Amino acid sequence: xxxxxxxxxxxxxxxxxxxxxxxxxxxxxxxxxxxxxxxxxxxxxxxxxxxxxxxxxxxxxxxxxxxxxxxxxxxxxxxxxxxxxxxxxxxxxxxxxxxxxxxxxxxxxxxxxxxxxxxxxxxxxxxxxxxxxxxxxxxxxxxxxxxxxxxxxxxxxxxxxxxxxxxxxxxxxxxxxxxxxxxxxxxxxxxxxxxxxxxxxxxxxxxxxxxxxxxxxxxxxxxxxxxxxxxxxxxxxxxxxxxxxxxxxxxxxxxxxxxxxxxxxxxxxxxxxxxxxxxxxxxxxxx
Amino acid sequence: xxxxxxxxxxxxxxxxxxxxxxxxxxxxxxxxxxxxxxxxxxxxxxxxxxxxxxxxxxxxxxxxxxxxxxxxxxxxxxxxxxxxxxxxxxxxxxxxxxxxxxxxxxxxxxxxxxxxxxxxxxxxxxxxxxxxxxxxxxxxxxxxxxxxxxxxxxxxxxxxxxxxxxxxxxxxxxxxxxxxxxxxxxxxxxxxxxxxxxxxxxxxxxxxxxxxxxxxxxxxxxxxxxxxxxxxxxxxxxxxxxxxxxxxxxxxxxxxxxxxxxxxxxxxxxxxxxxxxxxxxxxxxxxxxxxxxxxxxxxxxxxxxxxxxxxxxxxxxxxxxxxxxxxxxxxxxxxxxxxxxxxxxxxxxxxxxxxxxxxxxxxxxxxxxxxxxxxxxxxxxxxxxxxxxxxxxxxxxxxxxxxxxxxxxxxxxxxxxxxxxxxxxxxxxxxxxxxxxxxxxxxxxxxxxxxxxxxxxxxxxxxxxxxxxxxxxxxxxxxxxxxxxxxxxxxxxxxxxxxxxxxxxxxxxxxxxxxxxxxxxxxxxxxxxxxxxxxxxxxxx
Numbered sequence: 028x029x030x031x032x033x034x035x036x037x038x039x040x041x042x043x044x045x046x047x048x049x050x051x052x053x054x055x056x057x058x059x060x061x062x063x064x065x066x067x068x069x070x071x072x073x074x075x076x077x078x079x080x081x082x083x084x085x086x087x088x089x090x091x092x093x094x095x096x097x098x099x100x101x102x103x104x105x106x107x108x109x110x111x112x113x114x115x116x117x118x119x120x121x122x123x124x125x126x127x128x129x130x131x132x133x134x135x136x137x138x139x140x141x142x143x144x145x146x147x148x149x150x151x152x153x154x155x156x157x158x159x160x161x162x163x164x165x166x167x168x169x170x171x172x173x174x175x176x177x178x179x180x181x182x183x184x185x186x187x188x189x190x191x192x193x194x195x196x197x198x199x200x201x202x203x204x205x206x207x208x209x210x211x212x213x214x215x216x217x218x219x220x221x222x223x224x225x226x227x228x229x230x231x232x233x234x235x236x237x238x239x240x241x242x243x244x245x246x247x248x249x250x251x252x253x254x255x256x257x258x259x260x261x262x263x264x265x266x267x268x269x270x271x272x273x274x275x276x277x278x279x280x281x282x283x284x285x286x287x288x289x290x291x292x293x294x295x296x297x298x299x300x301x302x303x304x305x306x307x308x309x310x311x312x313x314x
Numbered sequence: 315x316x317x318x319x320x321x322x323x324x325x326x327x328x329x330x331x332x333x334x335x336x337x338x339x340x341x342x343x344x345x346x347x348x349x350x351x352x353x354x355x356x357x358x359x360x361x362x363x364x365x366x367x368x369x370x371x372x373x374x375x376x377x378x379x380x381x382x383x384x385x386x387x388x389x390x391x392x393x394x395x396x397x398x399x400x401x402x403x404x405x406x407x408x409x410x411x412x413x414x415x416x417x418x419x420x421x422x423x424x425x426x427x428x429x430x431x432x433x434x435x436x437x438x439x440x441x442x443x444x445x446x447x448x449x450x451x452x453x454x455x456x457x458x459x460x461x462x463x464x465x466x467x468x469x470x471x472x473x474x475x476x477x478x479x480x481x482x483x484x485x486x487x488x489x490x491x492x493x494x495x496x497x498x499x500x501x502x503x504x505x506x507x508x509x510x511x512x513x514x515x516x517x518x519x520x521x522x523x524x525x526x527x528x529x530x531x532x533x534x535x536x537x538x539x540x541x542x543x544x545x546x547x548x549x550x551x552x553x554x555x556x557x558x559x560x561x562x563x564x565x566x567x568x569x570x571x572x573x574x575x576x577x578x579x580x581x582x583x584x585x586x587x588x589x590x591x592x593x594x595x596x597x598x599x600x601x602x603x604x605x606x607x608x609x610x611x612x613x614x615x616x617x618x619x620x621x622x623x624x625x626x627x628x629x630x631x632x633x634x635x636x637x638x639x640x641x642x643x644x645x646x647x648x649x650x651x652x653x654x655x656x657x658x659x660x661x662x663x664x665x666x667x668x669x670x671x672x673x674x675x676x677x678x679x680x681x682x683x684x685x686x687x688x689x690x691x692x693x694x695x696x697x698x699x700x701x702x703x704x705x706x707x708x709x710x711x712x713x714x715x716x717x718x719x720x721x722x723x724x725x726x727x728x729x730x731x732x733x734x735x736x737x738x739x740x741x742x743x744x745x746x747x748x749x750x751x752x753x754x755x756x757x758x759x760x761x762x763x764x765x766x767x768x769x770x771x772x773x774x775x776x777x778x779x780x781x782x783x784x785x786x787x788x789x790x791x792x793x794x795x796x797x798x799x800x801x802x803x804x805x806x807x808x809x810x811x812x813x814x815x816x817x818x819x820x821x822x823x824x825x826x827x828x829x830x831x832x833x834x835x836x837x838x839x840x841x842x843x844x845x846x847x848x849x850x851x852x853x854x855x
Contacts, residue, residue: 076707078631097577098632098704167729254697257722259707272555272575272700 041305048301054294058287062110069104074259076100082277096266096280097273100259106287109261113243116177116262117291120242123181125235128188133219133227135189136196147193150186158183162249171254180245188234195227229303236299240292263288345567345832347854349545352846353557353566356727357525357550362508363489364442364450369748370571373844374548378530379426379513380489381537383417383436384482385847388839390753392482395538396420396431396490396514398468400482412477412795419468423537427512429494432467438493448502452750453772454759455484477793479800480754487751490514516541516850526550542835542853561588561828568836570845574826576634576701582828589829594647594840596748597823598640601693601709604740605816606768606778608687614672615689616815621658622665622716623709629821632704637821642808643749643757645822645840650755650801652808666716682717690719691741694734697724702744705820738768738776746823750774753841755804758788761811779816 042048061068070092081099083091093103135146153161161183169175199205200223208222247264249255256262263284270281358372363380383397392400398418401407407416423431442448443456458481461473474481492512499505511519514537517530527549532541549566551557554575561569562585573593574582583590603610603619610616629637638646641655658664674682674689682689693709695702703724710720720742725734734740750759758773759765763780765773784807791803811817827845829836835852836845846852 074707074711076704076711078627081631097700098707171723254725257724258703259710259722268698269700269703271553272577274555 038305042301045301045304047297048304051294051297051299051301054290055298058110058291058294059114061107062114065104065107065111069101069107071101071104073100073104073108073261076259082273085279085283093283094279097269097277102280102283105261105266106263106283109263109266109284110287112173112256112260112262113246113264113288114291115173116180116246116256117239117243119174119177120181120184120245121235121238123178124185124188124238124242125231127182128185128234129192129224129227129231131185132189132192133196133223136193137200137215137219137223143193146189150189153183153186158245159248162245163254167254171257173256176246176249176255177242180242180249184238184241184245188231188238191230191234192227195230196223199223199226228306232302232306233299236295239295240288243288243291345564345830345854348543349547350543350568350833350852350854351547351549351566353549353551353560353569354571355550355552355554355557356571357552358528358548360508361511361519362491362502362505364439364448364491365503365508369843370845373842374846375511375519375528376489377515377844377846377849378517378546378548379511379515379519380491381423381514382487382489383419383485386483386486386753386839386841387848388837388841390841392486394420396423396436412479413474415472415474415481416465417470417472419470420537421468423514424535425492425494425512425514426518426533426535427495429492431490431492431514433464433470434467435490435493436470437462437464438497439488439490442491442496442502443488445502452484452487452759452774454751454756455481456488477795479792479795480751480756483751483754517546520545536850538850541850546849546852558582558828564830567833568827568829570825570827570836572825574828576632576636576826579634579636579826582826585828587831589831589833591827591829591836591838592636593825593827593838593845594645595823595825596645596753596840596843597746598643598645598748599637599744599746599820599823600643600817601820602740602743602745602777602817603815604738604742604777605780606738607691607741609689609691609741612672613814614668615674616818617658617813618665618668618672618716619713619718620815620818621661621668622718623659623712623818625659625818625820626657627660628705628708632701632708633821636826637824640819640822641812642819643747643760643811643817644755644808647822647840648753648755649797650804652805652812654805655808655812662712662716669716676717680717681719688719689717690721692721692723693742693744694723694725694730694740695744696727696730699724706744735776736767736774738766738778740776743776747774748843755800756788756792757807758792761807761816762788777816779814781810781814784810 077099079099080088080091080095081097083095085094086092087094091101093106096102096105131146135143162179165179165183169179205218205222208218243263246255246262247267250262250265250268256265258265266284267281273280354371356371358375360372361375361379363376381395384392384394384400387393394400396419398420399405399407401415401417403410419433425431440456440459440462443450443453455478458474458476458478459472460475463471465471495512496502496505496507516533516536518533520529520531522528527547530546532544534540551560554572557569558574558578560566603616605611626639629635629639639657640646641657642652644651669682674684677683693706695706706722710722713720735743749755749757760774761779761784762773762775763785764770765775766778767773767776787803787807791800794800794803832854833852834855835848837848839847
């Protein structure tokens with residue numbers, strides 16, 4: 028067995044023994060597959076309205092397992108289809124955030140000097156603007172589609188990740204293995220992305236899982252302001268927004284998407300926790 | 315120590331908790347008889363009454379701070395305000411041919427800075443309105459003035475180039491601004507006055523906290539007698555449900571403008587210690603079809619699109635039947651409303667037949683098309699308006715059935731009603747509007763071909779509708795003095811609009827306002843967009 032295979036087996040074993048992470052992984056897997064198979068699983072068309080059956084409570088009618096909303100649309104179908112939108116936005120925005128943040132953070136941290144100063148001042152500038160404001164400015168110029176919303180959210184929230192990564196790299200680049208790589212004649216790019224990046228994986232992963240959660244919420248903000256996912260397309264964010272007018276009379280309309288968002292956030296966080304523990308080469312805590 | 319909770323206690327607690335949630339609680343917050351708090355979801359931002367006004371919202375500072383020559387009360391009668399009497403043929407104010415109007419002004423009126431109010435101020439207001447540099451909301455009526463003569467400090471004589479019956483309406487909607495302050499201002503639109511106004515009205519602006527509230531103190535020298543309450547507070551609560559909650563708890567004394575959401579009317583009517591006012595407005599809600607876009611150039615298409623919609627259902631189910639269905643631009647209770655119009659909506663089969671005949675056939679993707687143009691468009695309105703979004707979802711479903719694709723693209727109010735509307739950039743809008751000259755049935759500003767702002771830099775014909783017969787009728791309608799003649803003219807106009815559908819009427823907007831029982835004065839007035847039209851009379855009992 029090669030050393031690499033042994034290493035990945037060790038990571039897998041550690042991950043599987045991390046109970047919380049295991050649960051998180053299952054929750055995320057369930058949510059993702061529910062979203063993936065939404066067209067098959069959803070009992071109704073999520074935009075089909077029938078005002079004769081509005082505000083049905085969950086489990087009150089076998090045709091509408093989780094009840095109906097203010098226009099008589101099936102809540103279960105909307106949750107499933109909304110999950111596709113929200114999770115796509117969450118994952119794509121997370122990927123954008125992490126990619127941009129990590130590249131800028133590593134470059135700034137490792138290259139130092141002028142590059143560091145320029146990049147970090149750019150980050151400062153971006154951080155000066157409240158994110159919602161930044162989002163609205165960009166969104167005003169870009170017509171709202173699923174991809175554009177995800178990218179816009181991703182491109183306005185990578186700054187924290189780049190700060191975290193830079194700090195980590197500043198610490199790592201003074202260590203012996205970097206000096207060793209440099210002595211062996213490794214190129215800058217190789218050192219940055221093959222040596223430093225895996226060692227900085229832990230904070231990046233944690234940041235990434237948190238970003239999924241905040242992107243799902245961010246989508247709901249901009250939907251509320253009219254720049255997000257347009258009605259009648261469901262997303263968990265706009266389901267929650269629509270439910271606020273009925274919070275005292277029909278609370279489940281808010282509770283159900285709320286549960287979905289909470290499950291996503293917690294699932295990804297637990298998963299991130301476990302991945303960090305399993306991947307971090309510095310944590311030698313084999314069971 | 316351990317706390318033990320018996321099942322019974324838990325149950326009781328649960329029941330109490332549940333009833334707290336369920337019962338529409340009204341707490342007896344004490345009334346401060348020195349002030350009245352009016353709550354609304356929108357906020358006024360400019361206070362010059364002749365500039366463009368966000369109707370309903372900016373009418374409040376307008377009514378508090380300024381006066382018109384005459385007002386219209388809730389019975390539809392004109393009552394003198396700055397004028398000593400409303401001119402008529404009987405009192406000699408209007409000449410026999412209807413072309414010369416003489417207006418006598420009150421003599422004891424002062425601006426809030428102490429300067430006397432005179433005929434020069436009215437003349438100045440007129441000049442500002444007709445000046446091409448002033449972005450005024452409407453010039454209808456004022457553009458017919460041939461000569462404006464100041465006979466003495468308190469007498470004006472106006473000569474019209476032709477008869478214009480709604481002339482009284484034009485002036486009741488136009489508040490007088492001070493010449494001694496604005497006379498030397500190069501640009502009215504950017505004058506400091508717009509944020510720091512001086513008027514003749516019943517209240518003075520004491521302070522303004524942007525995003526929160528405005529405080530007014532009564533004007534002790536008001537020419538109609540000082541207001542009955544010392545202080546008036548205009549408070550802004552953007553979220554409808556939060557505002558409704560504050561009206562229930564008594565944090566605001568009167569919740570007006572958009573008011574109680576339609577699904578809460580039943581609850582609102584039954585609140586102890588509160589009056590629920592059903593408030594008719596001059597507004598009718600429409601679907602606006604932009605006739606300048608290739609999809610909507612053909613009147614048959616516009617009619618077919620309208621036929622496919624479940625309009626009655628949208629009112630019954632989404633507005634909970636609180637609105638009357640209207641088939642024209644007037645509320646169905648209006649004296650000029652054409653009751654002979656037939657509701658042809660909710661007829662998808664008929665719609666499909668017309669579209670087939672007009673050459674719009676379903677393509678491979680199921681969407682109708684003709685000459686390379688797909689019957690596919692967007693519909694925009696204020697984002698976050700739950701009822702309008704519900705209507706959009708319903709219409710989208712109706713249109714999908716007949717092979718028409720509509721995409722919802724909503725935006726914040728300031729964006730959607732800005733250039734997007736005024737420069738006719740939209741495909742379709744869902745929008746509620748009033749006739750522009752008070753409640754006169756004249757509709758020149760919104761339907762005359764000369765009133766297309768992208769072509770003629772004036773008017774509000776945002777749908778870019780052009781019809782020579784409608785033009786001719788609109789021009790005739792404002793010169794007819796006999797009501798029966800006018801009814802015939804406006805019935806014909808409504809008939810043509812009903813067939814050609816540049817805008818498809820949905821229903822007449824009605825609002826549900828909530829006020830404390832002890833607050834007296836607020837009275838539904840369907841002739842104005844201003845809920846504070848009689849603010850000087852509001853008081854506590």
